[in-house]
Amino acid sequence: MGISMSNSNAPDLLEMLPPRSDVDAAKDRLRTWWDGEPLGRPALDLTADRPASGRSELDTPEGWLTDYSVSDIGYRYELSVAQVSNRLYFGEAFPLVKPDLGPSSLAGVLGSEIKDSAGNVWIEPCLESDEPDPARIALDHNNRYWRFTCDLLERQLLIAPGIVHVGFPDLGEGLDVLAAMRGTQTLLLDFYDRPEWIVSCLERIDRVHDEVYRGIAMQIQDSAGGVHHWMWSPGNTGRFQCDASAMLSPDLFAKSELPDLVRLCDRHSHSIYHWDGTDALVHEEALLSVEKLDVVQWVPGAGQPMVHDSKWWPLYERILAAGKKVALVGLESIDMLERMREHFGPAMNRFFLRMHAEEPETASRVLEALRV
Numbered sequence: 001m002g003i004s005m006s007n008s009n010a011p012d013l014l015e016m017l018p019p020r021s022d023v024d025a026a027k028d029r030l031r032t033w034w035d036g037e038p039l040g041r042p043a044l045d046l047t048a049d050r051p052a053s054g055r056s057e058l059d060t061p062e063g064w065l066t067d068y069s070v071s072d073i074g075y076r077y078e079l080s081v082a083q084v085s086n087r088l089y090f091g092e093a094f095p096l097v098k099p100d101l102g103p104s105s106l107a108g109v110l111g112s113e114i115k116d117s118a119g120n121v122w123i124e125p126c127l128e129s130d131e132p133d134p135a136r137i138a139l140d141h142n143n144r145y146w147r148f149t150c151d152l153l154e155r156q157l158l159i160a161p162g163i164v165h166v167g168f169p170d171l172g173e174g175l176d177v178l179a180a181m182r183g184t185q186t187l188l189l190d191f192y193d194r195p196e197w198i199v200s201c202l203e204r205i206d207r208v209h210d211e212v213y214r215g216i217a218m219q220i221q222d223s224a225g226g227v228h229h230w231m232w233s234p235g236n237t238g239r240f241q242c243d244a245s246a247m248l249s250p251d252l253f254a255k256s257e258l259p260d261l262v263r264l265c266d267r268h269s270h271s272i273y274h275w276d277g278t279d280a281l282v283h284e285e286a287l288l289s290v291e292k293l294d295v296v297q298w299v300p301g302a303g304q305p306m307v308h309d310s311k312w313w314p315l316y317e318r319i320l321a322a323g324k325k326v327a328l329v330g331l332e333s334i335d336m337l338e339r340m341r342e343h344f345g346p347a348m349n350r351f352f353l354r355m356h357a358e359e360p361e362t363a364s365r366v367l368e369a370l371r372v
Contacts, residue, residue: 016050016085017163023094027224030092031234033352034270034294041370042351044091045231048363049356058082065116068102070148077155084164090363095164096228099152101145104172106209107180108145110137125183127201132182134197137204139211146212153219166220167228168239173209174202174260175244184244191252202260210267213238230297231327231352235269246279253283258290265292272327277301281315288322295352297327308336313343320347327352334362338369348372 033043058079061072067079084095101114102121108114111126127136140146149169156166172180178201179187190198217236221227230239242257265271272295273287279301287296296319298307305311307328316326331337331353341348349372357363 013081013085014160014163017095017160018089020162022089023163023165024224026089026092026094027222027226027232027234030232033092033349034233036350038346038349038372040349041367041372042348042353043231044367044370045093045352045354046090046363046366047087047093047356048090048360049358050086050088065118066102066120068100068114068121069116070101070114070145071116073148073152073155076152080152080156081159084159088360088363090360090367092232094232095160096167097156097159097164098167098169099149099156100169101149103170104176104180105145105149105169106171106173106177106205106212109139109143109149109171109212110177110181110205110208111140111143112181114145123180125181125186127182128186132197134200134204137181137201137208139208153216157219162223165222165228165232167230168213168216168220171209171212173240173264174205175242175257177205177209178202179244184247187244188247191256198256202256206260206263230272230274231295233270237270237272238264238268239272239274240264241274241276242280243276245283246277248283250282250286254286258286261287261293262290265290270294272297275299278304284315284318288319288324293324295325295327297329299329306333306336307331308333308340310339310343313340316344316351320350325350325352327354329354331355334365334369337366341370341372346372 029039030043033039058075061075064071064075069076080097083097089095101108104123105114107123113124113126114121115124153166178198182190217227224234226232226234227237229237231237240261242261245253245257248257261273271293273293274297275287276299287293298312298315300307300312308331319326328351344351348370355366357366
């Protein structure tokens with residue numbers, strides 16, 4: 001099984017990937033970062049476009065709308081191979097693929113329909129009755145989205161084992177999954193009409209999430225005992241989020257989401273929270289109070305300054321003061337990175353930055369600009 005070549009002289013996939021020794025060294029540095037020891041710079045998931053490789057362009061299937069689609073598993077596999085072979089890897093980056101079906105895809109596993117749209121997916125509610133039964137929330141191993149996830153994962157595991165890693169799909173958890181299954185507006189009314197029902201549903205979603213997580217982790221755990229869940233770490237990592245929190249009061253968040261987050265963090269050896277949008281900032285005190293939450297990934301949201309903008313620096317300082325690490329995605333300006341380095345100084349060792357450069361030379365400049 002593999003991707004088609006443009007000619008018989010096209011390079012072999014292994015020739016286009018970093019050696020196993022580089023991947024293992026990157027993991028060793030990430031282990032050091034998780035342990036709180038300085039790397040002399042932030043941990044960097046830094047990639048760059050590879051110059052023309054000699055591999056042929058993929059022929060997109062007719063009607064293909066999104067790379068999350070479940071309509072063609074063979075094409076999804078080929079996309080995975082192309083993804084890892086079309087990049088160069090710097091810092092702590094190494095080849096990664098995921099059997100992703102889109103955000104909060106656990107809702108599909110639990111009965112919702114996942115519909116393709118241009119570049120993304122949307123999820124149709126499946127708990128629409130006036131008295132939806134929480135007992136419907138259970139894992140069906142024959143569910144087509146679950147089967148597709150498992151089948152694609154098995155194929156991805158065969159791509160250069162030990163070099164190409166398979167990460168967790170974006171399953172989602174808690175309120176985000178329930179909002180997808182119920183419909184966000186309807187769920188907001190449920191907080192007032194049937195709060196006990198929400199608690200029951202969240203408990204069931206949590207049990208399924210744990211079962212699915214453990215099943216996937218057993219397959220993707222590498223020889224170093226680590227997994228990749230947004231970033232690689234030794235042991236079992238959880239990456240959590242609650243986009244629905246932007247519509248909740250601090251009181252509702254504390255009652256409905258915070259206990260779930262505490263439980264999830266306690267269950268994992270490392271934890272990351274995807275904090276999305278300025279409307280969710282009202283939950284800062286509650287979020288930073290979670291003792292076992294290790295990393296906060298801040299996403300400002302549409303229309304806001306980028307993550308490296310100085311507007312967010314006081315927020316990062318408060319996250320660091322709470323004993324957490326900071327993760328950021330989508331940095332583009334080397335000048336702003338240098339300003340961040342000057343402002344935060346040695347504290348930059350507690351940042352994790354994900355960046356992609358169009359040229360390898362730019363990636364090399366980023367590495368140099370961030371040394372502290």
